[in-house]
Amino acid sequence: MKAKDYAEKYIPKIRDIKTDDDMLLFCHELYKEYAVEAQKIIIDRNVKFDSAVISVFREQNKKWNAMVRLFENAGLPVIKRDGFINLVKDQLNNNLGLNTERNL
Secondary structure: OOHHHHHHHHHHHHHOOOOHHHHHHHHHHHHHHHHHHHHHHHHHOOOOOHHHHHHHHHHHHHHHHHHHHHHHHOOOOOOOOOHHHHHHHHHHHHHHOOOOOOOO
16 A cells, blocks of 8 residues: 555544554554555565565655655644654564664
8 A cells, every 4th residue: 555545544543543542552553554564565576685675664664654744744643753664673673682773
């Protein structure tokens, strides 16, 4: 999906959020959908090298940042720029013990 498609799907959901727990669930759902899309891209492109995986993550992060701008333009600054890549780094560092500071 394109950033515009994500914005069209998620902006109405944001407007319905009433609690911090709902916001947390929203953010988790959005990140998960982006991560699943990244995984599909990696599989579709038959990625074999780490550098290509990193390229996919960066590509997804650019789309994330475009979506951030669309959210902000709608008056909903609820997600942060580079949020996708930062969550990926956290996942890799914490769950796999990798040091992603130089690569991502």
